[in-house]
Amino acid sequence: MIATWFVLLAVALTAVAADVPVVTRAEWNARPASGDIDSMETPLARAVIAHTGGGGCSDDQGCANLMRNLQQYQMTRQRFSDIGYHYLIGGNGRVYEGRSPSQRGAFAGANNEGSLGIAFMGNFDEQPPSDAALEAGKSLLEQAVGQGQLAESYQLLGHRQVSATKSPGDALYTLVQQWPHWSEI
Numbered sequence: 001m002i003a004t005w006f007v008l009l010a011v012a013l014t015a016v017a018a019d020v021p022v023v024t025r026a027e028w029n030a031r032p033a034s035g036d037i038d039s040m041e042t043p044l045a046r047a048v049i050a051h052t053g054g055g056g057c058s059d060d061q062g063c064a065n066l067m068r069n070l071q072q073y074q075m076t077r078q079r080f081s082d083i084g085y086h087y088l089i090g091g092n093g094r095v096y097e098g099r100s101p102s103q104r105g106a107f108a109g110a111n112n113e114g115s116l117g118i119a120f121m122g123n124f125d126e127q128p129p130s131d132a133a134l135e136a137g138k139s140l141l142e143q144a145v146g147q148g149q150l151a152e153s154y155q156l157l158g159h160r161q162v163s164a165t166k167s168p169g170d171a172l173y174t175l176v177q178q179w180p181h182w183s184e185i
Helices: 002-017 060-076 131-146 170-176
Strands: 044-051 087-089 095-097 115-120 150-158
Touching (some): 115 131, 115 150, 131 150
Parallel strands (some): 087 115
Antiparallel strands (some): 087 095
């Protein structure tokens, strides 16, 4: 009886500690960075939640296409060396690898240093992201702490708190303020 309980406990703990699957750069067919990217020392002190604005995606192919389009736009129009965010989350509930958490992001100007940039793909001024996307975002934050990318006592911020922007959109910003580690700064 006790042995069965320990087995069930071990299975439950394994399920909680399971990794959030991340669609790698190779899987979404990312271009290589066009130049050097400054490094950052992890664990990072804060996570910044953004939205990409514009259209979103709801399936694997659409989200991979959107990732390539975002990278193209940020590298050619904004002249970034690579996509600016560390992670992006699609409406399909999948997390996409942007740049490494040990590389400085390109989404919040002077506030990029020490920040993990997580963007939800789409515009969330009026409607929030899908439930699957929101759950992926929460799980990603927990995983980032577990993997040493974020400090255990990290601050969670909305993009608008560190840059002159409406990102992450009013609907998403309202929800993020209810998540653990939320900070008014």
